[in-house]
Amino acid sequence: MFNHKHLLTIDDLSREDIMCVLEHAQMFEEVNNRPIKKLPTLRGKTICNLFLEPSTRTRGSFELAEKRLSCDSLNAGGSASSTVKGESLIDTVKTLTSMKVDMFIVRHKYAGTPALVAQNTTASVIDAGDGKHEHPTQALLDLYTIWKAKGSFDGLKVGIVGDIAHSRVAGSLVPALKKMGAEVTLIAPATLLPARPDVLGADRVTPHFDEVLPDLDVVYMLRIQMERIEEAPFPSLREYNLLYGLTEARDKSMKEDAIICHPGPINRGVELDSYMADSSRSVIVDQVFSGVCVRMALIYLLLGGAQNEVSHKKCASN
Numbered sequence: 001m002f003n004h005k006h007l008l009t010i011d012d013l014s015r016e017d018i019m020c021v022l023e024h025a026q027m028f029e030e031v032n033n034r035p036i037k038k039l040p041t042l043r044g045k046t047i048c049n050l051f052l053e054p055s056t057r058t059r060g061s062f063e064l065a066e067k068r069l070s071c072d073s074l075n076a077g078g079s080a081s082s083t084v085k086g087e088s089l090i091d092t093v094k095t096l097t098s099m100k101v102d103m104f105i106v107r108h109k110y111a112g113t114p115a116l117v118a119q120n121t122t123a124s125v126i127d128a129g130d131g132k133h134e135h136p137t138q139a140l141l142d143l144y145t146i147w148k149a150k151g152s153f154d155g156l157k158v159g160i161v162g163d164i165a166h167s168r169v170a171g172s173l174v175p176a177l178k179k180m181g182a183e184v185t186l187i188a189p190a191t192l193l194p195a196r197p198d199v200l201g202a203d204r205v206t207p208h209f210d211e212v213l214p215d216l217d218v219v220y221m222l223r224i225q226m227e228r229i230e231e232a233p234f235p236s237l238r239e240y241n242l243l244y245g246l247t248e249a250r251d252k253s254m255k256e257d258a259i260i261c262h263p264g265p266i267n268r269g270v271e272l273d274s275y276m277a278d279s280s281r282s283v284i285v286d287q288v289f290s291g292v293c294v295r296m297a298l299i300y301l302l303l304g305g306a307q308n309e310v311s312h313k314k315c316a317s318n
């Protein structure tokens, strides 16, 4: 059913694959709501979390997903690893592969790093965010959250607002939403759009937030990626907030049942006012919880959890 070794880009997944991940995430959501949130399914498997860029949500939810599936985890990124002594990434990956790691979870500031890791290991690889390229597990957890809130993607009007130019979230989310049948509008000033926004595959692109806001079922706000911006793309944060921020004043323009998403971390008072971030429309906390369920589903599917269960049962009956 789910015949993949790696998740390096959302393009690798068909609509059926995505539904398979979402349905498995629903199963793991039930596990995450139990008092004892642990399954023996992947005991004996080892996962290396190779995070060479900061992360709270992605790293935390992958670590929890691994523990709740009974995998052994190894954290190899950051200042405690030999990369700071000048070891190349490929040497690090080969070293860890020789320790019989089954999967690498890779976050890196350079686009294409997870694919490079996959070329240099026999283990599975998941892209946990690479530069401005993609963040496929974020897109899957966003789909899961939207699916739970809205029940279907067909004809759903989704607006993605803000720093599209530097967003790996948009790089995965736009194709994922289109694959599932949603209608996607990108909303941003020209200075925060990529040179060819059409490549992302959205239905339309506009700088006029207030014109499209009343039609949207899902308002997906993006963070301004200050760490990836060299020149000021707008005169001031205050002006950006006035034109593109989801402010309390814009609440009354939204559909009654429209929801607000944000991948986090939020720049409160810039792209999203606290009033809106903490309102009943906001599903931001649900997105974080979805992250654990979806990442459990992906690890389970990529590491052959279903086959393992069959072989565990065979062993038990012998």
Ligand code: CP
Pocket (backbone or CB within 6 Å): 054, 055, 056, 057, 058, 059, 129, 138, 263, 264, 265
């Ligand atoms: N959404 C997201 O990737 O957040 P982190 O950088 O905290 O992992």
